[in-house]
Amino acid sequence: MSTAIESPASLVETLPFSRALNAGMRRAMVENDRVLLMGEDIGRLGGVFRVTEGLQAEFGEQRVLDTPLAESGIVGTAIGLAMGGFRPVCEIQFDGFVFPAFDQITSQLAKITNRHEGALSMPVVIRIPYGGHIGAIEHHQESPEVYFTHTPGLRVVSPSTPNDAYWMIQDAIASTDPVIFLEPKSRYWQKGEVDAAARALPLHASRLVRRGTDVTLVGHGAMVATLLQAAALAESEGTSCEVIDLRSLSPVDYGPILDSVRRTGRMVYAQEAPGFSSLGSEIAGTVMEKAFYALEAPVLRVSGFDVPFPPAKLEGIFLPDADRILEAVDRTLAY
DSSP states (O other): OOOEEEOSSOEEEEEEHHHHHHHHHHHHHHHOTTEEEEETTOSSSOOTTOTTTTHHHHHOTTTEEEOOSOHHHHHHHHHHHHHTTOEEEEEOSSGGGGGGGHHIIIIIITTHHHHTTTSSOOOOEEEEEEOSOSOOOTTSSOOOHHHHHTSTTOEEEOOOSHHHHHHHHHHHHHOSSOEEEEEEGGGTTOEEEEESSSOOSOTTOOEEEEOOSSEEEEEOTTHHHHHHHHHHHHHHTTOOEEEEEOOEEESOOOHHHHHHHHHHSOEEEEEEEESTTSHHHHHHHHHHHHSGGGOSSOOEEEEEOSSOOOOGGGHHHHSOOHHHHHHHHHHHHTO
């Protein structure tokens, strides 16, 4: 049950992350009848995580489409619909299921606008629930973001709060470029305030979440909550950590990150994905290039291990937690 607080300046409602996404898509569909949703079991069932629950009943089967179990077909159809003037929003049921559509995304969707010298836009959103912490098996808890951040022509974003989920899904739908919209599935049940009257940050802006003076902690998606937990524990031991939520994975808004690192002189990046050739590698490399003389220690990274995602009973070992982040904080302070 949500509680609403209404004032002349704002309309604030407490919603779970999944319902904030639902509300954001609903608003986009009300405002533009060319927006449609498509995916496996998203209509009558409302999706496996119930993110689209109730939308088919409200908007009909022509705008909320239950598709065959064929991810390549879903994305290929969305490309054709975008060429016809629609704004399709595709749901990939689980992160590991995106790979049958990988060729359509990277060979076609990402390149069509450039191929037509900008004359043909591709307003397609691909929603991908990703990441761990739900006790599932391989193909259901992966973090494939780097495949898409590496691909020119795609925008890649990941909200970490209900308010960002509400606004960022609308901004993604409004984009004329294809957007990979990564939803940290472990946060679907997290509740938070959603202000439906006051727009949040722009789609591709990073966000300062917590101020600190000693170390900058940076991450995205579900990892932001873990960084905040680590920062709270560090504070109890006398260390002040600043936390930045990346929000946009491609393009990256480096301004707040570099400003923070120039104040603290130290940085730790944390992610659920394996560490080799990862988004964290790129962020660390860029920060060391652009803020080298401000750094008191090398940028350190905390990540999943370079192995396939393990069985559910081992996910607590594979996924970074507050203790592993605090170990990195101690190491950077020791320089």
